[in-house]
Amino acid sequence: MNHELTAEVLIAGAGAAGLTLAIDLARRNVAFRLIDKLPSPFAGSRGKGIQPRSQEVFEDLGVIDRLVAVGGTYPPQREYRENGSYQDSPLMEQHEARPDEPYLIQLMVPQFLTEAVLRERLAELGHRPHFGCELTAFEQDADGVTAHVMSTDGEETLRVGYLVGTDGGRSYVRHALDIEFPGQTLGVRAVVADVRLEGLGTDAWHRFSEGSMERLTSFCPLRGTDMFQLQAPIPMEGEIDFSPEALTAWVAARTGRRDIVIREVLWASAYDMNARLADKYQVGRVFIGGDAAHIHPPTGGQGLNTSVQDAYNLGWKLAAVIQGASEKLLATYEEERRPIAAEMLGLSTKLLQAAKQRGDMRRGRETHQLDLGYPDSSLSLNQPARSPELVMAGDRAPDAPVRGAAGQPTRLFKLFQGPHWTLIGYQVEREAIAPRRDLHIHTIGVRGDIIDEGGYVRDAYGVSAGDWVLVRPDGYVGAIVSSSELAALSQYLDGVGIAA
The missing domain is CATH 3.40.30.20 (Phenol hydroxylase, C-terminal dimerisation domain)
Known part of the structure; x- marks a missing residue:
């Protein structure tokens, strides 16, 4: 490698995918820089389900016990009827662990807690993310990538061997590479918010007006916290007032429950559900992964898990090439991971349709990601x-x-x-x-x-x-x-x- 390199790899985006890649490179003694344009770590619970296959990944990375300790298992879903009665049912099929499959229960960890655990593991390996650092431009040639990064200290120019964009659905890296991001807007707009409230217990995932996209409202207790995640479809147009008083009135109008009082809103977002997949994952020495490469509706809890496994696939390949393997190895990242994302997009969209048409939120083995693999890969x-x-x-x-x-x-x-x-x-x-x-x-x-x-x-x-x-x-x-x-x-x- 060129002796002028600042680092071997620059990772733009310090969410779950970027942190996973950083940990994998750190334990391989690969020099890297991990940056994020946000001034501080993401504070919301957006991705909260950790599937069995990702639990296996996190065991390998040395964090599974910590994640279980800060999170917990999913509660049953409690579906309320119009007369105020309700029925509890499991959200997913329950299976005992087996010798060949040690993790068979979906784990719930709010995303901000997952990322905090990953940052702790990264610190143990001697590294940390650099927040408030935005990638503003980059150029690549046959020997490396020149990246321009802006922070409160001014602009810095980095010379790296490879650049990886794990910078989210609106990825600057993907846009700069002019990679197409085809797919569809799914005709569903939703609100998600982390709230503290009174009036509901933490023993169930509370679901009101199931089957009605106009009134469906759910409150999921967030394991490891005293908060609930509010989720609800909303009209495609219009603004949402996220103040506690306004949300309390809004919830009462949708559920008929005036005893649910929202005391605090810690994070909130209104978003359009999309299913999109990047045409390419690599252009020369620059790669994209995670939400930068694919965005899913949240049904089935596939997004964060697919993103983490992107990074887990790419990390060892980057390290191998940096240490002398043929650069052809890097082409297997897109070869292996893009078909997986396409399959997960189809599953998430199918589960969304089931939720819209039948109010069916149940999840089966197909969400566990244990049966995914690379049988047609050139590495098999x-x-x-x-x-x-x-x-x-x-x-x-x-x-x-x-x-x-x-x-x-x-x-x-x-x-x-x-x-x-x-x-x-x-x-x-x-x-x-x-x-x-x-x-x-x-x-x-x-x-x-x-x-x-x-x-x-x-x-x-x-x-x-x-x-x-x-x-x-x-x-x-x-x-x-x-x-x-x-x-x-x-x-x-x-x-x-x-x-x-």
């Missing part, structure tokens, strides 16, 4: 071909309880945790694979360091004697090869920058 290698009923390259790598040869219990996810690749050999010759940088090798079988005493690894991965499973740094299976195909595995590792 099955050799020889495998039965589609089995775990394939490109699939999410399942968890499994195992025991170390010294007797201590552990899990595959603990072996995967960190910025490295992991290679698991099942009843193989350990010496067949030479050590490589950033590759952790474990074997199961004679003289293996891992004992699969319950057969959980065998069952979860569908492996037989002589099989090797390569797990990427982002927890997806990169390759499954037999011992007779180790030349293909070696070529794969060379291609992603894992040097012998």
Whole structure:
């Protein structure tokens, strides 16, 4: 890299996606700068659902226990009838955790608390976001990007290897790259506000006038706080008075409840629901991710989760290229993540239509994001071909309880945790694979360091004697090869920058 670089990567936008990318780069010792034009961290609860797949990501990044501690589980939804009676029902299907899927409950953490936890983790790694710093212009060439940043200290010019725009739905980076952002306005305008109130308990997500887009009003207790999130569709035109007195009267008119008194409004927004997907995620050395690349209606809780996983996909690839891998690796970011966003846009829009037509807010497994993967990616290698009923390259790598040869219990996810690749050999010759940088090798079988005493690894991965499973740094299976195909595995590792 050019010795004149201020940093290897500039990240514009310090929300959940930008913070996730920063943490991933920090633990890989990649020099970066994280900036945000806001003078201080975002104060609202906009994205509050953390899906099971994102919980797995946050375990890898070292923050899942903190997020559970500051948040909580979703309450049942309480649907009020016109006569004042109500019925409680679960918002989503309830499932017990399994050995291969340790997180099966959707977690509720208001976005400002999620981002606070991520900033704390970033601080532990020796970094922090720079607020009040706005990216005002940039130019790129074959060797890097020159970025102009304005702050209270004046304008600063940074020379970086790569620029990543995680700067929201109105992304400056996307606009500057002239990337099209096609999609549709969904004909729904809504209000969302964080409020303190009297008259409702925190034991349920209170929903009034279900099925009526003119009067539907809901109050969701925000776990980890003493606040509720007010959500309601509103007319496409007109202003909303967000003062506590005006909102109290507005709520009474819509619900018929005069005992609900809003005492304080901490954050509020009126917005048009959109479903949009950027035509491209990369132009040269500049990338976009998160809401800059895709915006969803809030139904199903897909937006923040898809954004976090964008960053988790891009981080290891940027680090690998900076450390010498082929730049071709960076093209797989768009190749893998854009189809996922398209699928999530379709799901969110479908759930919105169900909510509009039937008042149905229930959510199933499709919102968990555990079944998403990259089976058609150029980074997915099955050799020889495998039965589609089995775990394939490109699939999410399942968890499994195992025991170390010294007797201590552990899990595959603990072996995967960190910025490295992991290679698991099942009843193989350990010496067949030479050590490589950033590759952790474990074997199961004679003289293996891992004992699969319950057969959980065998069952979860569908492996037989002589099989090797390569797990990427982002927890997806990169390759499954037999011992007779180790030349293909070696070529794969060379291609992603894992040097012998």
